[in-house]
Amino acid sequence: MAMQERIREDAAGAILFDAAVSPQVDNDWFEPDAWRQRGALRQAGGGRGGVSIIDTPAGECVLRHYRRGGRVAILMGDRYLWTGAERTRAFAEFRLLGVIASLGLPGPQPVACRYRRTGLFYTADLITRRIADVQTLAECLAAGRLDAEMAELVGALVARFHRAGIWHADLNAHNVLVAAEDLFLIDFDRGRQRQPAEAWQQANLQRLRRSLVKLGAAGQGVAAFEEALWKPLIYRYERTLRA
Known part of the structure; x- marks a missing residue:
């Protein structure tokens, strides 16, 4: 509509x-x-x-x-x-x-x-x-639900927005919503549509990474976090961005 x-x-x-x-x-x-x-x-x-x-x-x-x-x-x-x-x-x-x-x-x-x-x-x-029946990515992490499969879905989600030039001013784990069949981004205060460019896209991703680490995703060490969650996220992000 x-x-x-x-x-x-x-x-x-x-x-x-x-x-x-x-x-x-x-x-x-x-x-x-x-x-x-x-x-x-x-x-x-x-x-x-x-x-x-x-x-x-x-x-x-x-x-x-x-x-x-x-x-x-x-x-x-x-x-x-x-x-x-x-x-x-x-x-x-x-x-x-x-x-x-x-x-x-x-x-x-x-x-x-x-x-x-x-x-x-x-x-x-x-x-x-309101987007009903969802948890934030931060809540999924706290509940032990964030695995490689979910990380890939997050990577695909972010890539779809980046491919369209949508810049999120505060991309963090609290602003990603996880539903049974889909993922959503929320809180676009100060966001804008801009020309797709690697510099701001990578800065956006690093903001999300810092959020996850701050919330305890690297509790078993940074290397374990990179292997179990961040690499799958980036792998799917890059595939989706180029699709």
């Missing part, structure tokens, strides 16, 4: 949504308390991600409030410098997810996003369809 972009503007900001998914979206969609009052808040968000699970007319969705991380969060919290609507984090990620969907790549389906502007700053939110 082709995306049907619609924008609703008011004095404080704007909502961008896919009318093919939901013909009407208002500001209440982005307020966890509004869903709680309807008995439709399945999981309340907190922490840096600010992720809530909500039961909407468009189905079960993920509501994410954009928050900064690291030292900047102490000063800025959830505020970002205003440089125009099209450059807001929410609008940029929503549109990238639309590109990903149009390419047939396994990512979250965008439903709606918004920004609210106050002076020189804005806050933002994004709603996507």
Whole structure:
């Protein structure tokens, strides 16, 4: 189904949504308390991600409030410098997810996003369809499920995105979802589509490698990790990239 972009503007900001998914979206969609009052808040968000699970007319969705991380969060919290609507984090990620969907790549389906502007700053939110019955790659690793076969599937997944020029700004084991029949990439904040090039593709892979090692994948030693998991991942990645 082709995306049907619609924008609703008011004095404080704007909502961008896919009318093919939901013909009407208002500001209440982005307020966890509004869903709680309807008995439709399945999981309340907190922490840096600010992720809530909500039961909407468009189905079960993920509501994410954009928050900064690291030292900047102490000063800025959830505020970002205003440089125009099209450059807001929410609008940029929503549109990238639309590109990903149009390419047939396994990512979250965008439903709606918004920004609210106050002076020189804005806050933002994004709603996507929830991908059900999945575990993160990090959870699979912790449960002892990450083996050479799964590593190959991860390599193929990353290669499909790289082949299409999709750069993920934070490729780590928490942003790879594993389902019974497929794998998905999520959280494309600050991501973009760019000209395929080995330099950024390899940097992306090394970011994933560091994530796996940090989470304990090299617990039996780096050499064992390379042989059991990383080599199968890279083997399938390179085959898929050249396909």
